Amino acid sequence: MSERGQKLPSDVRVGVYVCHCGVNIAAVVDVRQVAQLARGLPGVVVARDYNYMCSDPGQELIRQDIRDYALNRIVVASCSPHLHEETFRHAAAAGGLNPYLVHMVNIREHVSWVHPDRERATEKACELVRAAVRRVVWHEPLEQARVSIHPDVLVVGGGIAGIHAALTLANAGKRVYLVERQPSIGGHMAMFDKTFPTLDCAACILTPKMSAVQAHPNITLWTLAEVTRVEGYVGNYEVEITRWPRYVREDLCSGCLKCIEACVYKDARFPDEFNLGLSKRKPIYLPFPQAVPQVPVIDPATCIQFKSGKCKKTCVEACGERGAIDLQAVPKVERVRVGSVILATGFQTFDPRRMPEYGYGIYPNVYTSLEVERLVNASGPTGGEIVLRDGRRPQSVGIIHCVGSRDRRHNPWCSRVCCMYSLKLAHLIRERTGAEVFNFYIDMRTPGKGFEEFYQRLLEEGVHFIRGRVAGVSDWALDPSEEGKLVLRVEDTLLGIVRRIPVDMVVLAVGLEPRSDAEELRRLFRVSCSAEGFFLERHPKLAPVSTFAEGVFVAGCCQGPKDIPDTVAQAGAAAAEALALIDRGSIEQEPNTAYVLADHCSACRTCVSLCPYSAISIVGGDGRPHAEINPALCKGCGTCVAACPSGSIRQHLFEDEQIVAEIEGILAGVAGG
Amino acid sequence: MALRRYLYYPGCSLRGTGVAYDESLRECFRQLGLELVELEDWNCCGATSYMAIDEGAACVLSARVLALAQQQAPGVDLVAPCSACYLVLRKTEDYISRYPEIRSRVEASLRKAGLPVQIGVQVRHPLEVLWEDVGPEAIRKRVQRHWRGGRVACYYGCQAVRPYGEVDRPIRPTRLDELMEAVNVPVVDYSLRTRCCGGSLTGTIHEVGLRLNYILLKEAVRRGAEAIVTMCPLCQFNLDVFQNEMERQTGEPFDLPVLYFTQVLGWCLGAELEKLGLRHLIAGRDLVERWFVKERPVEAYV
Numbered sequence: 018m019s020e021r022g023q024k025l026p027s028d029v030r031v032g033v034y035v036c037h038c039g040v041n042i043a044a045v046v047d048v049r050q051v052a053q054l055a056r057g058l059p060g061v062v063v064a065r066d067y068n069y070m071c072s073d074p075g076q077e078l079i080r081q082d083i084r085d086y087a088l089n090r091i092v093v094a095s096c097s098p099h100l101h102e103e104t105f106r107h108a109a110a111a112g113g114l115n116p117y118l119v120h121m122v123n124i125r126e127h128v129s130w131v132h133p134d135r136e137r138a139t140e141k142a143c144e145l146v147r148a149a150v151r152r153v154v155w156h157e158p159l160e161q162a163r164v165s166i167h168p169d170v171l172v173v174g175g176g177i178a179g180i181h182a183a184l185t186l187a188n189a190g191k192r193v194y195l196v197e198r199q200p201s202i203g204g205h206m207a208m209f210d211k212t213f214p215t216l217d218c219a220a221c222i223l224t225p226k227m228s229a230v231q232a233h234p235n236i237t238l239w240t241l242a243e244v245t246r247v248e249g250y251v252g253n254y255e256v257e258i259t260r261w262p263r264y265v266r267e268d269l270c271s272g273c274l275k276c277i278e279a280c281v282y283k284d285a286r287f288p289d290e291f292n293l294g295l296s297k298r299k300p301i302y303l304p305f306p307q308a309v310p311q312v313p314v315i316d317p318a319t320c321i322q323f324k325s326g327k328c329k330k331t332c333v334e335a336c337g338e339r340g341a342i343d344l345q346a347v348p349k350v351e352r353v354r355v356g357s358v359i360l361a362t363g364f365q366t367f368d369p370r371r372m373p374e375y376g377y378g379i380y381p382n383v384y385t386s387l388e389v390e391r392l393v394n395a396s397g398p399t400g401g402e403i404v405l406r407d408g409r410r411p412q413s414v415g416i417i418h419c420v421g422s423r424d425r426r427h428n429p430w431c432s433r434v435c436c437m438y439s440l441k442l443a444h445l446i447r448e449r450t451g452a453e454v455f456n457f458y459i460d461m462r463t464p465g466k467g468f469e470e471f472y473q474r475l476l477e478e479g480v481h482f483i484r485g486r487v488a489g490v491s492d493w494a495l496d497p498s499e500e501g502k503l504v505l506r507v508e509d510t511l512l513g514i515v516r517r518i519p520v521d522m523v524v525l526a527v528g529l530e531p532r533s534d535a536e537e538l539r540r541l542f543r544v545s546c547s548a549e550g551f552f553l554e555r556h557p558k559l560a561p562v563s564t565f566a567e568g569v570f571v572a573g574c575c576q577g578p579k580d581i582p583d584t585v586a587q588a589g590a591a592a593a594e595a596l597a598l599i600d601r602g603s604i605e606q607e608p609n610t611a612y613v614l615a616d617h618c619s620a621c622r623t624c625v626s627l628c629p630y631s632a633i634s635i636v637g638g639d640g641r642p643h644a645e646i647n648p649a650l651c652k653g654c655g656t657c658v659a660a661c662p663s664g665s666i667r668q669h670l671f672e673d674e675q676i677v678a679e680i681e682g683i684l685a686g687v688a689g690g
Numbered sequence: 691m692a693l694r695r696y697l698y699y700p701g702c703s704l705r706g707t708g709v710a711y712d713e714s715l716r717e718c719f720r721q722l723g724l725e726l727v728e729l730e731d732w733n734c735c736g737a738t739s740y741m742a743i744d745e746g747a748a749c750v751l752s753a754r755v756l757a758l759a760q761q762q763a764p765g766v767d768l769v770a771p772c773s774a775c776y777l778v779l780r781k782t783e784d785y786i787s788r789y790p791e792i793r794s795r796v797e798a799s800l801r802k803a804g805l806p807v808q809i810g811v812q813v814r815h816p817l818e819v820l821w822e823d824v825g826p827e828a829i830r831k832r833v834q835r836h837w838r839g840g841r842v843a844c845y846y847g848c849q850a851v852r853p854y855g856e857v858d859r860p861i862r863p864t865r866l867d868e869l870m871e872a873v874n875v876p877v878v879d880y881s882l883r884t885r886c887c888g889g890s891l892t893g894t895i896h897e898v899g900l901r902l903n904y905i906l907l908k909e910a911v912r913r914g915a916e917a918i919v920t921m922c923p924l925c926q927f928n929l930d931v932f933q934n935e936m937e938r939q940t941g942e943p944f945d946l947p948v949l950y951f952t953q954v955l956g957w958c959l960g961a962e963l964e965k966l967g968l969r970h971l972i973a974g975r976d977l978v979e980r981w982f983v984k985e986r987p988v989e990a991y992v
Binding site for chain 2: 372373374379489491492493494495
């Protein structure tokens with residue numbers, strides 16, 4: 018390194034520790050030889066090998082040596098820093114050393130687990146240790162910044178996941194802002210009639226929670242609202258929420274619904290969104306009987322007053338002195354400060370028009386499963402009567418599983434809930450109409466508490482199960498018995514024959530997929546998405562509700578398809594994580610952040626636009642403008658460091674001297690020492 | 691409309707049983723200002739039977755057609771009206787790009803014949819050309835005659851849309867229906883539009899081929915169609931020539947004209963009656979004669 022004019026800092030005293038990791042490392046790497054090599058390196062005072070460095074005695078070894086040998090740099094050659102960097106930093110700190118004077122070398126994942134040849138593996142381990150020793154001498158003590166955690170929480174999405182998370186937090190005494198895009202909370206669950214496998218009524222278990230949200234003093238509920246801007250960082254998010262006008266004031270409305278009755282439209286004329294167009298509503302309407310808030314909403318796209326300005330405004334008249342109807346309402350922007358965020362934005366169902374072979378949108382009696390949920394619901398368009406579009410009661414029903422799911426042309430994943438909800442619908446249809454019900458499945462997937470038992474029950478109830486992916490649905494009648502029916506053609510893979518099954522009604526068990534605008538939300542909150550578009554958890558097993566954006570948690574189907582019990586469990590977990598963060602009060606931040614040499618910076622702004630975390634701004638406008646990096650926002654990705662044309666951005670723990678020394682350490686080995 | 695030029699590969703069918711397709715296609719394209727230049731020295735495409743026996747050799751055979759196109763008019767699209775030709779040529783392009791062993795065999799043969807080995811020719815079906823290069827709206831504006839005939843069932847067959855889905859989407863295609871509607875020909879919702887016509891089975895296992903044909907014709911009648919509109923010479927042949935035999939066997943009367951889409955389009959666009967190859971049709975003669983009559987085109991009829 019002297020060739021590059023770098024001076025070795027004086028008084029460097031390095032301790033090197035080579036771990037056996039039982040036989041994980043020692044079986045391939047000659048750990049004694051590595052330690053012996055380390056002993057001969059400049060600056061190294063002591064080098065040891067030990068069976069398990071991460072064990073208590075192993076850590077004690079480091080602590081003791083720091084005291085005995087006055088060590089001021091530590092190198093540990095063991096496993097991945099992902100696993101034990103924290104451990105060894107703590108050990109050094111316990112010995113009185115700044116934790117950032119420790120450097121780890123990964124000779125397990127990078128050496129012993131991937132190289133079979135003992136001699137060459139040992140050689141590589143030696144080179145890595147040499148590089149680490151040269152690097153660590155350039156390490157400097159660093160301090161962790163602490164950021165305080167604002168105790169308020171934002172929950173985005175008012176389905177069962179958002180509701181459960183909000184209530185858990187609110188019951189723990191935290192202030193929660195619950196933001197829902199629709200005019201009512203409740204989400205998809207509010208549309209269901211029964212829930213599998215217990216067949217308990219969805220409304221009966223959901224509506225008490227919806228009312229609790231409404232009544233809770235700690236919850237601020239904003240419906241018809243969307244998050245439009247997010248700034249800040251863990252503990253200190255500033256969020257802008259746009260509230261679209263309902264045109265009926267929630268603070269004045271008593272929920273008497275007289276305005277709806279009085280609307281100049283005597284009959285409901287427009288497709289009802291909540292019933293998926295299976296019924297009609299007026300321009301002023303309540304989404305569904307148990308809606309929370311229990312306040313009507315005016316749809317400006319269908320209301321005469323908004324379209325022509327020439328309505329008699331009978332709704333305003335009906336409301337009378339209360340004056341709750343406000344046709345002049347404009348969007349309102351709310352700004353809140355929160356410490357953490359829970360994303361619970363749910364899913365959308367697969368649009369079966371993408372599979373014309375199943376005839377959705379072509380034959381009127383082909384329904385999606387969600388439409389049938391509304392049909393069987395007592396508060397649905399038919400009052401719970403299962404009837405076809407022409408009013409007939411179906412005598413035979415075919416339920417096609419895996420529509421859009423487990424299909425390489427569309428969504429490759431299993432949507433997890435379709436088998437079970439298909440069983441539930443099969444049961445309800447059979448119970449209420451006595452129809453013959455055929456389930457067409459690829460595999461029955463019933464891995465949940467009471468799920469398999471429910472499947473057995475259905476088998477005993479006489480529901481038919483045919484294993485095979487349906488090729489197509491058509492109204493092509495081959496003989497008089499098929500006349501007027503929908504014919505499903507399917508290869509029955511258990512019988513090994515192609516069958517034609519004529520039915521009156523086809524139900525498509527559509528899969529779950531990410532919401533089409535999930536990407537916008539992903540960008541707002543700077544979280545990641547998996548390839549399929551679901552929000553990505555930090556670790557699939559060990560951090561299932563955390564995201565790569567600190568302080569932002571996920572719950573429910575926005576993270577991946579799941580049923581109600583799993584959704585509620587995840588929502589509870591997300592709330593618990595948020596609570597843990599809040600109760601800590603503050604968190605330390607890794608000091609591997611970038612910083613600007615203000616004297617060198619020409620304020621060219623290259624870094625500002627490149628920073629994925631919006632951590633860089635230009636300051637000192639009047640005097641000498643230069644870039645400044647907010648360490649609380651910086652994630653240490655190094656993009657700006659590499660991009661800065663004048664080399665005036667540097668990064669802690671990735672300083673030029675450290676990296677150059679490390680490279681030279683490796684190359685010294687290549688050159689033969 | 692600027693004259694667009696295409697290379698034209700009739701294949702054997704359009705010189706034999708499908709001559710009505712050849713005549714009406716040329717006339718239809720002429721009406722729309724599309725020029726067809728027949729490929730010189732073309733050979734058999736190899737069709738499906740050769741493909742089934744020796745893929746490599748079959749690819750060499752049809753690659754020669756592609757190479758000739760490349761040589762005679764580089765950059766000009768090759769129109770293959772027969773669905774079997776279209777599919778085999780399209781498949782050959784695909785296989786050459788995907789399978790090195792087929793590519794090297796094809797290239798060796800083409801080199802020996804002194805033909806170009808780098809082939810960049812686009813193979814297209816006439817339906818695709820009319821839809822994409824002209825478009826239903828432009829065709830609607832050029833309609834010159836009121837359709838006097840009855841409702842038709844549009845039958846796509848299997849080979850043009852599968853597996854590539856470039857002529858139209860593979861499942862429930864609609865372009866032919868929409869073209870017919872563009873020239874004011876009423877269509878029925880024909881759910882068997884891509885179901886097998888029997889292909890060459892009518893010649894090999896006759897009763898099976900006949901059964902498949904019967905299903906198609908019967909469903910068209912059930913739907914209220916008075917004629918079937920096709921876009922493949924083999925489909926047209928199968929549906930057209932066995933109607934008498936079917937009537938004898940089933941006792942059900944069948945007498946449906948089986949038309950090429952280019953015949954219907956051509957008539958509506960004001961083509962000369964003699965140039966549409968109508969004399970080659972077998973079934974439904976009465977209707978054909980009643981529907982396609984000498985009539986002066988109506989100017990500016992929309």
